[in-house]
Amino acid sequence: MLPKKNVMLGLVFAVVPLFHASSTVMAADAPTPATVAAPAPTPAPAMDPAKMRERGQILALSCSGCHGTDGKSSSIIPSIYGKTTGYIESALLDFKSGARVSTVMGRHAKGYTPEEIHLIAEYFGNLSKKKN
Amino acid sequence: MSISRRDFNKLLVSGVAGSAFGVFGMSGNAFAAGGSKKHVVVVGGGFGGAATAKYLRKLDPSISVTLIEQKLSYVTCPFSNWVLGGLRTMKDITHTYTALRTKHGVNVIADRVVSVDAAKGTLRLAGGRVIGYDRLVVSPGIDFKYDAIPGYSQKIAESKMPHAWQAGPQTILLHRQLQTMKNGGTVVICPPDNPFRCPPGPYERASLIAHYLKTHKPKSKIVILDAKEKFSKQGLFTKGWERLYPGMITWHSSTGGGKVLGVDAKAMTVETDLGAVKGDVINVIPAQKAGKIAFEAGLTNEKGWCPVNPSSFESTIHQGIHVIGDACIAGAMPKSGFAASSQGKVTAAAIINLLRGQEPAPPSLVNTCYSLIGPKYGVSVAGVYQLSPTGIVEIPGSGGLTPADASDDQLEQEAIFAEGWYTNISKDIWG
Numbered sequence: 001m002l003p004k005k006n007v008m009l010g011l012v013f014a015v016v017p018l019f020h021a022s023s024t025v026m027a028a029d030a031p032t033p034a035t036v037a038a039p040a041p042t043p044a045p046a047m048d049p050a051k052m053r054e055r056g057q058i059l060a061l062s063c064s065g066c067h068g069t070d071g072k073s074s075s076i077i078p079s080i081y082g083k084t085t086g087y088i089e090s091a092l093l094d095f096k097s098g099a100r101v102s103t104v105m106g107r108h109a110k111g112y113t114p115e116e117i118h119l120i121a122e123y124f125g126n127l128s129k130k131k132n
Numbered sequence: 133m134s135i136s137r138r139d140f141n142k143l144l145v146s147g148v149a150g151s152a153f154g155v156f157g158m159s160g161n162a163f164a165a166g167g168s169k170k171h172v173v174v175v176g177g178g179f180g181g182a183a184t185a186k187y188l189r190k191l192d193p194s195i196s197v198t199l200i201e202q203k204l205s206y207v208t209c210p211f212s213n214w215v216l217g218g219l220r221t222m223k224d225i226t227h228t229y230t231a232l233r234t235k236h237g238v239n240v241i242a243d244r245v246v247s248v249d250a251a252k253g254t255l256r257l258a259g260g261r262v263i264g265y266d267r268l269v270v271s272p273g274i275d276f277k278y279d280a281i282p283g284y285s286q287k288i289a290e291s292k293m294p295h296a297w298q299a300g301p302q303t304i305l306l307h308r309q310l311q312t313m314k315n316g317g318t319v320v321i322c323p324p325d326n327p328f329r330c331p332p333g334p335y336e337r338a339s340l341i342a343h344y345l346k347t348h349k350p351k352s353k354i355v356i357l358d359a360k361e362k363f364s365k366q367g368l369f370t371k372g373w374e375r376l377y378p379g380m381i382t383w384h385s386s387t388g389g390g391k392v393l394g395v396d397a398k399a400m401t402v403e404t405d406l407g408a409v410k411g412d413v414i415n416v417i418p419a420q421k422a423g424k425i426a427f428e429a430g431l432t433n434e435k436g437w438c439p440v441n442p443s444s445f446e447s448t449i450h451q452g453i454h455v456i457g458d459a460c461i462a463g464a465m466p467k468s469g470f471a472a473s474s475q476g477k478v479t480a481a482a483i484i485n486l487l488r489g490q491e492p493a494p495p496s497l498v499n500t501c502y503s504l505i506g507p508k509y510g511v512s513v514a515g516v517y518q519l520s521p522t523g524i525v526e527i528p529g530s531g532g533l534t535p536a537d538a539s540d541d542q543l544e545q546e547a548i549f550a551e552g553w554y555t556n557i558s559k560d561i562w563g
Contacts, residue, residue: 061496062474062477065500065560068560069190073556074559075555076551077556103534108531111515112516112530
């Protein structure tokens with residue numbers, strides 16, 4: 001169990017820096033890129049800002065299913081749009097840790113690394129800034 | 133040119149295409165593969181296809197997008213059980229393509245695709261038109277294996293034993309049967325074996341039919357004859373049934389007398405290992421396969437589903453064609469409307485990269501499905517997914533079900549969020 005779990009954790013982190021080699025994620029027999037072998041705590045180092053925005057967008061598209069397009073809710077579900085990067089980031093981190101009680105958000109937030117949560121928060125934070 | 137001059141002229145005189153062309157100006161490029169403007173065709177206007185069309189336009193307005201859907205409006209399977217339970221009307225779950233057309237500049241054509249030429253990058257519509265594409269997205273949903281159940285057929289489904297597993301006339305038929313059933317009648321529900329569309333759906337259906345019967349026909353019973361040994365959210369449903377509808381719902385596992393050996397539409401019975409079960413209303417949900425056009429385009433495997441590359445949902449059989457939603461094999465993701473829309477967004481982003489000559493970025497996929505057990509009693513399942521060397525997997529430690537010991541407050545909140553979920557996802561896709 002334990003080694004398997006470590007492999008999975010490695011992959012969670014590997015997804016972030018792997019933009020330039022996405023095909024290698026798929027190919028089990030391809031040579032392992034250095035980023036995968038690197039210890040998990042190393043944050044994605046010099047990621048191209050455009051790629052970071054793109055990653056933030058891909059991650060954020062998942063939110064719109066429940067929270068509305070661009071995070072603008074038309075129902076009782078809270079809007080993400082209009083909130084600051086800092087607010088969204090700390091809310092998601094609190095859902096992830098369980099510090100903030102939720103019905104379903106904890107289960108979702110646990111699916112993202114702190115780095116990914118930051119990218120999601122930045123995406124929505126910037127979106128709100130742009131259109132205001 | 134992927135479209136003949138004659139076909140092009142036909143398009144111009146047809147009202148639908150004429151108005152759609154207005155969106156892009158009167159340029160032939162809209163349909164010409166190889167023109168300066170890239171053209172993506174999406175087949176199927178459900179959760180997957182409509183989301184792909186909208187998000188392609190939203191993420192890259194330079195791409196022209198054509199959505200081909202034979203129905204003028206779409207009735208969602210999600211919340212169709214709420215209609216059966218008397219909590220929603222058909223109108224509430226019906227969505228048009230107006231916003232896709234007018235707000236997002238999608239060229240919506242009401243027609244049916246009869247064939248796809250993957251080598252040429254063209255497809256043919258029932259109306260005779262041939263349309264070219266740079267990339268094709270096929271989101272055909274499901275079709276049924278009617279012949280897997282002796283005595284059952286499409287004709288029986290449309291007259292006496294509806295499946296109601298594609299919302300619309302089938303939902304109306306089942307709803308009417310429930311309304312005209314006598315107090316004290318028996319409703320038989322026959323869910324299929326895995327994999328099938330909406331794994332918790334048959335059990336939400338049993339719950340909301342039970343809600344209707346408890347309110348209007350309290351002497352009635354529900355018998356579930358299952359092709360499986362266990363089912364989605366089983367603990368949560370079973371607990372909810374005991375609490376809200378004690379004694380009303382009986383579930384038989386496949387080996388416990390649930391396996392359907394055949395049906396008799398005249399006698400209104402279902403044949404099982406334990407003998408014939410008589411129903412006043414019989415809802416047979418047959419085993420499923422990918423929607424018809426997936427077969428016609430040669431996109432299916434021997435099991436009747438479509439294998440895809442999980443980073444872009446591009447078919448592993450035909451290059452340039454992406455298959456999303458219930459029809460595709462998406463690893464750990466369930467066949468749900470929400471999953472289809474998530475796949476649609478990821479596919480839109482992947483197509484934009486591919487049309488620019490770039491590799492698709494690593495996807496991030498998600499699923500959120502609510503099931504209503506009673507009007508104030510909701511449960512949910514969530515999943516966050518990523519790529520692994522073995523395909524799409526759930527991220528360990530994430531997702532999962534409403535806790536078994538959830539408080540009444542939490543269950544009520546989930547029921548309220550279920551409504552919010554429906555409003556927002558419908559608008560995210562068709563609005």
